[in-house]
Amino acid sequence: MSGKPALILYFTVIVLFMISIVFKIDELSLLTKPVIIPSIFFYYTQKNEGKMNWYYLLIVLIFFIGDMIVLVDLENSFRVIVPMFIVSYGLFLKALIEDSMKIRLSEIKSPHLFALLLCLFLLLYLFISSLDLLMEIQEGTVWLLIIYGTVLLLVGLVSSLNYIINPTRLSFLMILTSLCFVISDVFFVLKKYFLEAEMLDYISNLAQALSYFFLTRYFLLKSVSKNILNDDAAS
Numbered sequence: 718m719s720g721k722p723a724l725i726l727y728f729t730v731i732v733l734f735m736i737s738i739v740f741k742i743d744e745l746s747l748l749t750k751p752v753i754i755p756s757i758f759f760y761y762t763q764k765n766e767g768k769m770n771w772y773y774l775l776i777v778l779i780f781f782i783g784d785m786i787v788l789v790d791l792e793n794s795f796r797v798i799v800p801m802f803i804v805s806y807g808l809f810l811k812a813l814i815e816d817s818m819k820i821r822l823s824e825i826k827s828p829h830l831f832a833l834l835l836c837l838f839l840l841l842y843l844f845i846s847s848l849d850l851l852m853e854i855q856e857g858t859v860w861l862l863i864i865y866g867t868v869l870l871l872v873g874l875v876s877s878l879n880y881i882i883n884p885t886r887l888s889f890l891m892i893l894t895s896l897c898f899v900i901s902d903v904f905f906v907l908k909k910y911f912l913e914a915e916m917l918d919y920i921s922n923l924a925q926a927l928s929y930f931f932l933t934r935y936f937l938l939k940s941v942s943k944n945i946l947n948d949d950a951a952s
Contacts, residue, residue, distance in 0.1 A: 723760035730756055731926045738922050750788050754781040757929045764937050772808045773936040777929065779805040784925075796858060799865050806868045806898065809932070812939065813875045813891060836877040843903055844870050873899055887942060890935040897928030 730752045737745035754777055761773065783798045783805075791797070844866045876891040904921035908914065 720760040720763035723756055723763055727753065727756040727760060727930065731923075734926065735919070735923060738919060747788065750784060751781075753926055754784065754929055757933050761933045761937065765940055768940065770936050770940060772812055773933070776805045776808050776932065780929070796861075799858065799861050802902075803861075803865050803868055806865075806872055809894070809898075810868060810872050810875065812936070813872065813879065813895075816887065816891070816939070817875055817879055836874065836881075840870050840873045840877075840899070843899065869899060869902065887935065887938050890931055890938060894928055894931040894935055897924045897931060901925035901928060 730749050733745060734749040734753065736742070737749060758777055762769075779801050783801050786794050786798055873895045876888070876895040879888040880892040901921050901924040904917045904924070908917035908921060
């Protein structure tokens with residue numbers, strides 16, 4: 718199946734959701750945000766013809782629950798959302814590592830190492846800066862924040878490694894998904910706790926909404942690649 722109706726619904730809902738954010742229409746946000754993940758999940762099931770990657774299912778389910786908690790703005794939601802997102806990012810990281818295992822050490826050249834070290838430096842800078850700011854506010858959750866930041870750092874690093882050494886469509890989707898995750902989380906923290914800049918809120922919400930599309934495309938392509946490898950092995 719083409720999945721076009723679900724994809725049209727997904728992007729339509731994102732546009733309406735962003736309108737609700739820009740113009741602060743809370744009622745529209747309550748109507749549109751809960752539809753974003755179900756619509757992209759419906760697209761996944763159509764394109765994958767009912768076959769299910771359980772990592773993907775758990776990831777989007779956790780993200781959906783987390784989004785709903787943020788949407789209703791529950792008290793002390795930070796302590797609930799962070800462990801959930803650690804699990805979802807951890808599952809995504811496991812999928813990335815599975816693809817990284819296909820890379821041979823002999824394929825890693827000096828330019829690759831330089832680019833990877835640059836990515837590592839930038840990610841570490843974001844990690845340490847965000848952690849330093851959050852530790853002053855979220856006392857008592859220091860170790861939780863360290864684990865959260867470390868997992869997200871590894872997601873960015875492993876996806877960068879894949880794309881730098883083996884720039885394929887799959888690795889491109891990896892790095893786009895990871896980039897959206899990092900931008901969404903860092904900008905959310907900056908907006909919520911430190912800078913009252915509306916643009917940060919817009920970018921954070923847009924990056925989060927688009928991350929689901931890139932994540933879905935990644936798992937769809939991963940499924941196709943796996944089927945091709947299985948067919949080749951069988952022949």
